[in-house]
Amino acid sequence: MTTAGDLMVIRPRRLELPVWLVAVGLIVRWLWRGLWWCLRHPVTVGLVVVGVVLYRQFGRVGLIVPVAVASAVSAVWRWKHEASWWAWCGGPVLGRFRQVFVYRRAWREAMTLCGLARTYDHRPVLPQLLRVRSDQALDVLTIRMVRGQTPEEFQRVTANLAYAFGRRHARIYTERPDQPPVRSGYWALVLGAVDRLRYRDRPSLVYLVIVRTDALRTVVEPFDVPTNPDFTALPLARREDLRHWCLHLLATHVLIGGATRSGKGSVLWSLVRALAGGITSGLVRLWVIDPKGGMEFAMGRPLFARFACKSFEAMADLLDEAVAVMRERQTRLAGAVRVHTPTEADPLVVVVIDEMAALTAYLQDVELRKRIASSLGLLLSQGAGVGVLVVAALQDPRKEVLPFRDLFPTRIALGLTEAAQVDLVLGDGARNRGALADQMPRWAKGVGYVILDGTPEPARVRFSYISDEHIRELAAEYPAPSDAADILAQVGRETADEPARPSLPRQRRGPLLPDSLLNFLDRDADGGEPR
Numbered sequence: 001m002t003t004a005g006d007l008m009v010i011r012p013r014r015l016e017l018p019v020w021l022v023a024v025g026l027i028v029r030w031l032w033r034g035l036w037w038c039l040r041h042p043v044t045v046g047l048v049v050v051g052v053v054l055y056r057q058f059g060r061v062g063l064i065v066p067v068a069v070a071s072a073v074s075a076v077w078r079w080k081h082e083a084s085w086w087a088w089c090g091g092p093v094l095g096r097f098r099q100v101f102v103y104r105r106a107w108r109e110a111m112t113l114c115g116l117a118r119t120y121d122h123r124p125v126l127p128q129l130l131r132v133r134s135d136q137a138l139d140v141l142t143i144r145m146v147r148g149q150t151p152e153e154f155q156r157v158t159a160n161l162a163y164a165f166g167r168r169h170a171r172i173y174t175e176r177p178d179q180p181p182v183r184s185g186y187w188a189l190v191l192g193a194v195d196r197l198r199y200r201d202r203p204s205l206v207y208l209v210i211v212r213t214d215a216l217r218t219v220v221e222p223f224d225v226p227t228n229p230d231f232t233a234l235p236l237a238r239r240e241d242l243r244h245w246c247l248h249l250l251a252t253h254v255l256i257g258g259a260t261r262s263g264k265g266s267v268l269w270s271l272v273r274a275l276a277g278g279i280t281s282g283l284v285r286l287w288v289i290d291p292k293g294g295m296e297f298a299m300g301r302p303l304f305a306r307f308a309c310k311s312f313e314a315m316a317d318l319l320d321e322a323v324a325v326m327r328e329r330q331t332r333l334a335g336a337v338r339v340h341t342p343t344e345a346d347p348l349v350v351v352v353i354d355e356m357a358a359l360t361a362y363l364q365d366v367e368l369r370k371r372i373a374s375s376l377g378l379l380l381s382q383g384a385g386v387g388v389l390v391v392a393a394l395q396d397p398r399k400e401v402l403p404f405r406d407l408f409p410t411r412i413a414l415g416l417t418e419a420a421q422v423d424l425v426l427g428d429g430a431r432n433r434g435a436l437a438d439q440m441p442r443w444a445k446g447v448g449y450v451i452l453d454g455t456p457e458p459a460r461v462r463f464s465y466i467s468d469e470h471i472r473e474l475a476a477e478y479p480a481p482s483d484a485a486d487i488l489a490q491v492g493r494e495t496a497d498e499p500a501r502p503s504l505p506r507q508r509r510g511p512l513l514p515d516s517l518l519n520f521l522d523r524d525a526d527g528g529e530p531r
């Protein structure tokens with residue numbers, strides 16, 4: 001008899017199987033696993049089968065000759081067309097190798113110690129490594145999350161993951177980090193359909209990009225000056241995957257935040273270099289404000305249509321004139337276009353301001369500061385659409401220093417001194433998503449974080465280094481046209497006429513209230529007769 005408090009242990013009945021049946025069961029299970037593996041790895045299986053057949057037919061020579069020929073073909077391919085070699089040969093092979101020998105071996109340990117493993121039904125459950133794709137610099141790991149996990153959990157431990165696999169930098173993407181290729185020709189329709197399938201939204205996956213070789217450690221040489229700059233894609237920097245990072249300048253304002261000596265100058269000069277072709281052809285006018293007395297920009301004076309570096313009065317005038325240009329364009333273009341297209345007659349005006357805080361916070365003359373703030377506010381809120389853009393650099397991104405921070409749609413964060421400043425420059429949550437701009441090593445001058453088009457995750461880039469020599473050459477080769485400073489002459493030109501408005505048919509004049517309410521207001525409060 002049991003009494004209250006007695007412990008009853010209930011165990012399911014154990015099925016006793018004969019040993020031979022257990023052995024057969026295990027063999028079938030292993031055979032099935034082997035077959036499944038072969039089905040999933042047809043290339044490896046095919047190569048092994050071919051290798052065995054060749055070896056049996058021709059002995060060692062049967063193996064050595066094909067390997068030598070394949071190596072020679074691969075070497076020539078890489079030499080002639082490195083990009084396609086990485087995409088079709090080197091990348092997949094290296095990725096597979098690293099998946100098996102690097103990531104799989106440390107996977108369980110890394111996931112558990114980084115806090116990404118879960119326990120379900122008394123058993124550990126790990127995120128699943130599906131695929132590794134490598135290129136010259138990066139490994140892209142496709143990971144299936146454990147049910148109930150979110151990408152934010154991976155983003156929080158991005159640095160831990162990088163160090164767990166022996167690297168310094170990693171980034172988590174919620175969608176495939178690469179863009180679908182642009183297809184053309186006969187097969188475009190079919191390949192496009194395949195791409196749509198490959199690039200479909202897969203919420204259960206995250207992509208961990210591990211920087212294997214830090215391509216940003218070496219200084220980036222200046223890019224070629226485009227004769228006709230594409231204002232939607234100006235090459236300014238090198239990305240971690242060795243591609244160019246291009247700035248979309250059209251219809252946006254750009255804010256560059258970076259501590260002193262972090263390389264803000266290289267961002268501004270890379271932009272000037274990318275625009276230089278347009279400066280000479282008259283498509284762009286640079287209006288430059290250098291509150292540091294010309295230390296940064298005076299060397300490139302011939303490139304600039306307007307330049308103010310000494311008197312704050314002159315800087316305020318320059319901004320007022322930019323507002324005048326903006327107003328004139330607004331009046332002229334209203335109703336005709338919604339976004340201004342730069343032409344020689346109507347060029348893009350880019351107001352470049354180095355150390356913006358000197359104008360918005362540190363200027364002692366309160367009246368002048370207010371005047372500057374009001375012009376800047378107008379330019380930032382209304383100038384982008386009419387081709388009057390502001391590109392500004394500053395060291396301290398706090399609101400007291402730069403009240404218009406939120407009016408800059410495009411932001412770049414170079415090395416910063418505090419973790420909190422990263423979100424102030426790039427927007428809330430950017431640091432959690434991997435923009436560790438406050439942890440820049442000393443060598444990382446001109447290295448910064450930018451937000452790539454279409455992805456919320458920040459990317460790390462290094463801006464090209466423009467030396468004094470390059471600036472002198474640029475100024476000599478691409479001076480602004482002689483009438484460049486004269487844009488204000490346009491401001492006086494005739495504005496568009498008022499459009500002729502067809503008269504509408506006259507409506508019958510009548511009471512504005514329905515008949516039932518007509519006399520209502522005249523009644524007494526107790527609903528009596530109209531007064």
Ligand SMILES: Nc1ncnc2c1ncn2[C@@H]1O[C@H](COP(=O)(O)OP(=O)(O)OP(=O)(O)O)[C@@H](O)[C@H]1O
Nearest residue numbers: 219259260261262263264265266445446463464465
């Ligand atoms: N892209 C780059 N690659 C390599 N070195 C760079 C790069 N940009 C800047 N440097 C070096 O970093 C140092 C600081 O650069 P720079 O003067 O442009 O910084 P800054 O942020 O504009 O400084 P400040 O706030 O004092 O104006 C310089 O010695 C420069 O040579």
